[in-house]
Amino acid sequence: MLSAAGGVVLAVDEAPNPWIDPSYVTSNWEPILRYLGEHVRLTVAAVVIGALIAFPLALLARRSRYLAGPVLGLSTLIYTIPSLAMFAFVAPVTGLSAATVLIGLVLYSLVILVRNFLAGLQSVPDDVREAARGMGYGPVRMLWQVELPLALPSVMAGLRIATVSTVALVTVGVIVGHGGLGQLITGGFNANFYRAEIVTGALGCVLLALLADLLLAGVEKALTPWTRRARA
Amino acid sequence: MRLRARTLLTPLALTAVLATAACGSSGSSGTGGGQASGSASGDACAPVAGDQLVVLRDDKQLQNADNIVPAVNSATATASPAVVTTLNAVSAALTTEDLIRMNAAVDVQRQSAADVAAAYVQDNGLADGVSGGSGPIVVGGSNFTESTVLANVYADVLTAAGFQATVQEVGNRELYLQALRSGQIQVFPEYLSTAADFINRLPDVNGPDAESIASSDVDATLSALRPIAQQVGLIFGAPSEATDQNAFAVTRELADQLGVTTLSELADACGDGSLVLGGPPECPERPQCQPGLADTYGLSFASFTELDAGGPLTKAAIQQGEVSIGLVFSSDGALAQG
Secondary structure (H helix, E strand, O other), X not given: OOHHHHHHHOOOOOOOOOOOOHHHHHHOHHHHHHHHHHHHHHXXXXXXXXXXXXXXXXXXXXXXXXXXXXXXXXXXXXXXXXHHHHHHHHHHHHOOOHHHHHHHHHHHHHHHHHHHXXXXXXXXXXXHHHXXXXXXXXXXXXXXXXXXXXXXXXXXXXHHHHHHHHHHHHHHHHHHOOXXXXXXXXXXXXXOOOHHHHHHHHHXXXXXXXXXXXXXXXXXXXXXXXXXXXHO | OHHHHHHHHHHHHHHHHHHHHXXXXXXXXXXXXXXXXXXXXXXXXOOOOOOOEEEXXXXXXXXXXXXXXXXXXXXXXXHOOHHHHHHHHHHHHOOHHHHHHHHHHHHOOOOOHHHHHHHHHHHOOOOOOOOOOOOXXXXXXXXXXXXXXXXXXXXXXXXXXOOEEEEEEEOOHHHHHXXXXXXXXXXXXXXXXXXXXXXXXXXXXXXXXXXXXXXXXXXXXXXXXXXXHHHOOEEEOOOOOOEOOEEEEEEHHHHHHHOOOEHHHHHHHOOOOOEEEEEOOOOOOOOOOHHHXXXXXXXXXXXXXXXXXXXXXXXXXXXXXXXXXXXXEOOOHHHHOO
């Protein structure tokens, strides 16, 4: 009688369900690439937009201690909102679009970026600034040619942390259907715990974060040749 | 379909009872003693681990007729009437057996939802005889196997009818229904009664305190649903014969220990309130979940554990003895394991 139910009686554990299954990756190459592409696009866009917003905020916070408190406090406050709740708050406004995820990611990147940018700018020694002023540097030229290069290690450190944390956060976007590789992770959970799918999503996130971090470390090295010369 | 699910599951539950009655006789006096002292101290219905899940029969018909029915954005349906006629053709063909088979193909045989849907459309000739479509259309699918498969079936058939259909994975109903109303997604494979009550209780319809308009009667539910759906900009097509509704499962060990096969019997056996319920996070608010069990059956729970909607977490939690009873879906292949 049980066999009459056909293929349905296959038990959960009777079916092979290995953690690592290369055939899953080869036979699902197309959707994996699509999710990976979305993951990369969301991460890059979030960090770039986040940096563009964080930089003026850091300048503002440096101007006066009265502004530094609210700016840092607000970005930290946003960071404490659970990501699931954040996307649920934003979703009614922007709908089930990638923009919903992007807004959340940008807001979360701010706390890391503003703090690191600010720390970088504050790390510029006063006598360097004074010397530059003495040489006739205006505020804009001083920012671009003196302060920013000296703040670069801290700025890049902020970008690296923000990128890695954003790669991980993108996955929460599954609640609006734009979670990049997170779609594979929840998809695997919902498809009777399909381990190969879950591992592909999770491992993809880890590799992507590592790769992005290495890439930015390379960029940092290329942009700050003096740090190497000093050490040599 | 309600009948069909019961006829499938009841013999299974019976065999389960018979099988353990035979082989469990040596230990039964021991468990009996434990149970007796347990009810005195109020833990008669505490979780018991076991591999086999048994669905307790919904003898007071708490669960409504959750037939698969296409929900379509009104503006889309008016602009292209072919959407509804095409999806009605799917409804005419779809049965619960199809659902179970497709779920098992994805969940057990590990095929991709898109492949399973494409094969189903091909095997049943659903792509033949549909026409009249043009332009892009987005089909939403919730992120669980059945919804994803159905969304792909809808998309494949709509593509065959001439639309450029794509599938958009979405999260829970609170989010996607808004997107469906606003036209961000245009089509969604809905569950009749769940959708009817959800829409009825929207703040801009009858409010969260409105009486349920869903019942185990498909036609009554549909005729109650259609006018209010129109009001919020949605059109519902023909419901299919196929249904997938909530069911409550325990381990065979617990069912045998208590000697229960229905939810009413469970309520009688568990008057001490020692049951631990597991289900999706929204279960304590959903009328077909915890409140329904309390009102219809008089079940009381020691605690509620947040798991998933009939997914691997819930099934594992029941099997591992973390919860006594959990919400599963009646079309889940894992329930039939022998």
